[in-house]
Amino acid sequence: MLRKREERRPAALGKLAAAGALAAALLAPAGHAAGEDLLAAAEAYRDDFRRPASIPFPEDNPYTPAKVALGKLLYYDTRLSGSNLLSCASCHNPGFGWGDGQPLAVGHGMQVLARRTPTILNAAWGETFFWDGRAATLEEQALGPIQAPGEMNQELGPLVAELGRIEGYVQLFEASFPQQGITPETIAKAIATYERTVVSSRAPFDEWVEGDETAISDAAKRGFALFNGKARCTACHSGWNFTDESFHDIGLPSDDLGRGKHLPGVEALEHAFKTPGLRDLSRRAPYMHDGSMATIEEVVDHYIGGGIQRPSLSAEMQPLPLSASERADLLAFLDTLTGDLAPVVLPVLPR
Ligand code: HEC
Numbered sequence: 398m399l400r401k402r403e404e405r406r407p408a409a410l411g412k413l414a415a416a417g418a419l420a421a422a423l424l425a426p427a428g429h430a431a432g433e434d435l436l437a438a439a440e441a442y443r444d445d446f447r448r449p450a451s452i453p454f455p456e457d458n459p460y461t462p463a464k465v466a467l468g469k470l471l472y473y474d475t476r477l478s479g480s481n482l483l484s485c486a487s488c489h490n491p492g493f494g495w496g497d498g499q500p501l502a503v504g505h506g507m508q509v510l511a512r513r514t515p516t517i518l519n520a521a522w523g524e525t526f527f528w529d530g531r532a533a534t535l536e537e538q539a540l541g542p543i544q545a546p547g548e549m550n551q552e553l554g555p556l557v558a559e560l561g562r563i564e565g566y567v568q569l570f571e572a573s574f575p576q577q578g579i580t581p582e583t584i585a586k587a588i589a590t591y592e593r594t595v596v597s598s599r600a601p602f603d604e605w606v607e608g609d610e611t612a613i614s615d616a617a618k619r620g621f622a623l624f625n626g627k628a629r630c631t632a633c634h635s636g637w638n639f640t641d642e643s644f645h646d647i648g649l650p651s652d653d654l655g656r657g658k659h660l661p662g663v664e665a666l667e668h669a670f671k672t673p674g675l676r677d678l679s680r681r682a683p684y685m686h687d688g689s690m691a692t693i694e695e696v697v698d699h700y701i702g703g704g705i706q707r708p709s710l711s712a713e714m715q716p717l718p719l720s721a722s723e724r725a726d727l728l729a730f731l732d733t734l735t736g737d738l739a740p741v742v743l744p745v746l747p748r
């Protein structure tokens with residue numbers, strides 16, 4: 398079945414007022430400073446990108462500090478893998494923007510997997526998971542990599558038994574999940590709760606959105622106006638986390654069918670992948686589901702070129718005539734989305 402989001406066309410432009418300001422910028426009479434109008438357009442868009450005040454937790458797995466602490470232990474514990482050598486953090490490493498810095502993930506027995514490890518930053522706001530959206534919740538997602546032969550290669554029955562032999566875990570599970578103890582479901586709930594607390598820290602862009610005019614350069618402000626306007630990036634990278642949580646073919650040469658494999662017959666979903674958020678982007682190279690682009694410059698040049706023409710290519714993907722200074726402004730803006738890394742203290746694991 399099609400998800401609702403996929404029936405809906407993404408909103409091509411932000412606020413009408415902002416579109417008006419941008420049109421004014423594009424139609425500016427000769428001699429008029431178009432840069433000034435771009436700065437005015439940037440003002441009009443910025444409210445759409447304000448950080449949310451709190452993290453959403455689902456009703457059937459509410460936040461508790463004990464559950465976060467337990468989930469964090471499990472996230473960093475290599476004993477969750479068949480070899481006892483890989484943890485979630487082996488691939489989703491805070492130091493690499495919660496990815497692994499590799500073009501393609503490397504799992505159990507050094508197997509190279511088919512796709513790049515995505516970040517888990519801001520997963521609390523995710524509507525589907527994996528590049529092709531095949532998991533509906535973080536709870537459902539968490540048990541996937543543990544069992545996948547190519548990833549952590551650990552069967553759940555033996556894992557429950559193994560954790561049950563570690564006295565510290567028995568006590569912590571009982572405290573977080575009274576009368577339930579250690580089960581695949583409680584393992585998944587604890588890990589998912591910890592993941593929801595992994596939120597990108599405040600970036601210079603946020604300081605500007607919240608009123609500090611000096612937090613980002615004029616070049617970055619013009620780049621933000623282009624991102625919303627002429628460059629059409631917000632057709633897909635919308636909202637504070639810069640994703641519409643939907644699936645698009647942006648014309649990469651990879652023959653991976655993405656979302657199309659799960660919903661065959663829907664042309665627009667062939668080669669369509671989930672729009673990644675753009676927070677902490679500078680720490681997350683290489684880019685794309687196949688890790689095919691090493692730098693943000695390469696990504697922007699892909700959008701300037703417009704991608705491979707094929708029936709599934711998104712209608713929003715068209716060659717983008719950016720001047721050298723517009724390209725530089727767009728890059729300056731993307732650079733403002735990376736904040737200082739919030740310190741991560743590794744937990745002492747129970748024995
Ligand atoms: C061997 C490397 C590896 C390990 C270990 C691993 N992952 Fe992943 N993870 C990946 C890859 C690769 C994907 C994308 C797969 C795809 O889309 O088909 C992914 C996807 C995800 C996603 C989806 C993110 C999104 O935005 O859609 C989440 C969440 C996640 N992993 C959490 C975990 C958790 C929790 C663990 C530990 C239980 C874990 N991963 C272990 C490589 C790994």
Ligand code: HEC
Nearest residue numbers: 628629630633645670671672673684685686696700711713
């Ligand atoms: C039609 C929707 C769409 C438009 C328009 C769009 N993007 Fe994307 N973007 C995506 C999707 C989908 C991906 C992931 C594609 C893949 O891996 O196959 C992506 C990937 C990216 C990435 C890599 C992120 C990562 O973690 O790998 C960056 C950076 C990016 N886009 C920036 C931009 C910029 C800048 C613009 C405007 C010039 C733009 N995008 C326009 C949908 C879009």
